[in-house]
Amino acid sequence: MPEQLLEVRNLKISFRTEDGVVRAVDGVSFTLARGEVLGIVGESGSGKSVTVMSVLRLINDPNAIFEGEVIYKGRDVMSLPEKQMREVRGGEIAMIFQDPMTSLNPVYRVGDQIIEAIVTHRGGSKAAARKHAVELLAQVGIPQPERRVDDFPHEFSGGMRQRAMIAMALANNPEILIADEPTTALDVTIQAQILELIDRLKDDFGSAVILISHDLGVVAGIADRIAVMYAGRVVESGATRELFYDPQHPYTWGLLGSIPRLDRPKQERLHSIKGMPPSLIRPPAGCVFRPRCPHAHERCLEEPTLAARTGAPGHLDRCWLDVPAKRALRDRSIRGDTAVA
Amino acid sequence: MAVFVVRRTLSLVIVLFAITVLTFLIFFATPGVDPSRQLAGRNPTPQTIAAVRHQFGLDRPLPVRYALMMKRLLISRDLVSYGNTALKVVPAIWEATPVTFSLVFGAAVIWVVFSILIGLLAVVFKETILDPLLMVLALIGISMPVFWLGEVANLVTEDRLHDTFLFHWVPPNGYTALTANPLQWFLHLIIPWLTLSVLYIGFYARVLRANLLDVANEDYVRTARAKGLSERQVLLRHMLRNSMITFVSLFGLDFGVLVGGGAILTEVVFGLPGVGKLTYDSLVSLDLPVIMATVIYGAFFITIANAVVDVLYARLDPRIRAA
Numbered sequence: 001m002p003e004q005l006l007e008v009r010n011l012k013i014s015f016r017t018e019d020g021v022v023r024a025v026d027g028v029s030f031t032l033a034r035g036e037v038l039g040i041v042g043e044s045g046s047g048k049s050v051t052v053m054s055v056l057r058l059i060n061d062p063n064a065i066f067e068g069e070v071i072y073k074g075r076d077v078m079s080l081p082e083k084q085m086r087e088v089r090g091g092e093i094a095m096i097f098q099d100p101m102t103s104l105n106p107v108y109r110v111g112d113q114i115i116e117a118i119v120t121h122r123g124g125s126k127a128a129a130r131k132h133a134v135e136l137l138a139q140v141g142i143p144q145p146e147r148r149v150d151d152f153p154h155e156f157s158g159g160m161r162q163r164a165m166i167a168m169a170l171a172n173n174p175e176i177l178i179a180d181e182p183t184t185a186l187d188v189t190i191q192a193q194i195l196e197l198i199d200r201l202k203d204d205f206g207s208a209v210i211l212i213s214h215d216l217g218v219v220a221g222i223a224d225r226i227a228v229m230y231a232g233r234v235v236e237s238g239a240t241r242e243l244f245y246d247p248q249h250p251y252t253w254g255l256l257g258s259i260p261r262l263d264r265p266k267q268e269r270l271h272s273i274k275g276m277p278p279s280l281i282r283p284p285a286g287c288v289f290r291p292r293c294p295h296a297h298e299r300c301l302e303e304p305t306l307a308a309r310t311g312a313p314g315h316l317d318r319c320w321l322d323v324p325a326k327r328a329l330r331d332r333s334i335r336g337d338t339a340v341a
Numbered sequence: 342m343a344v345f346v347v348r349r350t351l352s353l354v355i356v357l358f359a360i361t362v363l364t365f366l367i368f369f370a371t372p373g374v375d376p377s378r379q380l381a382g383r384n385p386t387p388q389t390i391a392a393v394r395h396q397f398g399l400d401r402p403l404p405v406r407y408a409l410m411m412k413r414l415l416i417s418r419d420l421v422s423y424g425n426t427a428l429k430v431v432p433a434i435w436e437a438t439p440v441t442f443s444l445v446f447g448a449a450v451i452w453v454v455f456s457i458l459i460g461l462l463a464v465v466f467k468e469t470i471l472d473p474l475l476m477v478l479a480l481i482g483i484s485m486p487v488f489w490l491g492e493v494a495n496l497v498t499e500d501r502l503h504d505t506f507l508f509h510w511v512p513p514n515g516y517t518a519l520t521a522n523p524l525q526w527f528l529h530l531i532i533p534w535l536t537l538s539v540l541y542i543g544f545y546a547r548v549l550r551a552n553l554l555d556v557a558n559e560d561y562v563r564t565a566r567a568k569g570l571s572e573r574q575v576l577l578r579h580m581l582r583n584s585m586i587t588f589v590s591l592f593g594l595d596f597g598v599l600v601g602g603g604a605i606l607t608e609v610v611f612g613l614p615g616v617g618k619l620t621y622d623s624l625v626s627l628d629l630p631v632i633m634a635t636v637i638y639g640a641f642f643i644t645i646a647n648a649v650v651d652v653l654y655a656r657l658d659p660r661i662r663a664a
Contacts, residue, residue: 056567058563058566058567062468086569086570086571087569088569089566089567089568089569090567090568090569090570091569094567095567097560097563097564097567099560102559102560102561103560103561103563103564104561104564105561105564105565105579105583106561106583106658106659106660107582107583107657107658107659116568116570116578117568117569120568120569120570121569152659152660154659154660165564168564168568
């Protein structure tokens, strides 16, 4: 068993709103080992971004309520004093965000923003930090880095800005790189380049990665393990192979079925999961996916635990159906014949 | 840069031309307005009026009169006041300028420093009672008319509390040149400065607070936090500069207007012989040459201030530089 770098235990995040308490994250647990790539997949509002933002305590909404533990190298991040937290942020755990167009400060040179990240954590002279920044830009594949280091963000394309964000995040050799939908705002061709870059640099820098996406296809190529989130819960998690070849949760089937496939007969329409994600203020009783699940039955009124049901180590899911029944239903479901229920 | 200067100068000339023509027409071509009647004194005979009209060249065609006035104002610089021929317009403005500059520069320093301070404080203490308290104070500052505040300040510092230790140092209303006596210059101006800046402190603090709160939700602020910067660094380095755009454009306009003679009320209330006071006096007596000169002076500084604001914009936000 490799050393656990990060362990999130029963994390609950709610927001007080005028309409009631929104349970954005409701009992999420996962672990991340040194050098591992964990993919977190789920649709908008499933709580994946909020989960990782709270790892860095970046949610400073006064109406947010946190419960649970985030253990990083044996320390609970949730109760770390602000000063130590700042050393973790950008130093040991770095983060890149969804929209590179707005994630860099428009009024400062790209190089200066990277230099700021270096000097904040390592000190040293600006000149040395600048040299380091040029090297980093070269490593993330910015052409003519000595010149581009003095450019402003608006002089970079979207893909280049995301590369610059990655350079900034890796500036202090972080133990963990959190990438929150790093390719969502980019062209498809650039997406592949950015993912390839993250995949390569995580080895060069020895960083573990948490990669968030709403697209299983994006995560498939580089994740060692995947956690599928739905309505603030992890509904299935396991090794990438297990999850793709033996998915256990009907929601995962839905996601897999929604990926356009070239190796199957062309369908009339792309498959979609019927219905809408549930309200997080009054989530449905029992299994949260029950209202949309074609295979729901009486037992689903009781919330399923996240448990290993297939026998494969570390493959957990939240579904009451027994494994052989699931496998039979699933093959039809993923092909899109959802008329089963 | 050269192109910028040329373009700005050109637009300045056009603005000045347009505004002088407009002012000229308002005073000479408006039906029922007859300057020669005013110039001729009390109960003039038609002959006197005609004589005055001829003497001042008011019987010549409008474009010629405009050109003549501009020539005397800008080229020969010997234009005199209609009401008081001993008052030479150009030297009068020349003498009034340092007074207005002293008043407005001092007030501007005070209002910029304090409004930034209050705006930042309000944002830092957003969740406490301090934020709404500061904003109510700002609103009170905005709501107090400057002439009222000035009179109250005069009443308190020159009369009611003048003999107490608080305000015994306040000199009588008036102005002492900086070059003549720096201390007296400062003492004469400190109350006018504070009076003039109160409105702007309140206004600018509220604007800055609103802009800071807007910027607080930007992605790059989250990036700055994720980098491990302290809240102070995030606020001062990453939020403040992005919030200054509105602040700077307002400042350019207000500063230009005030330097251009807009501090009329403050100058009148405190008896400061600045351009505002000059404008006020000339307006009261419909003294067209002086009005003309102050209007040109004002338009000049407002245009200059706008050009400076454009340069500052480009300094603040590199995205504007290319254009």
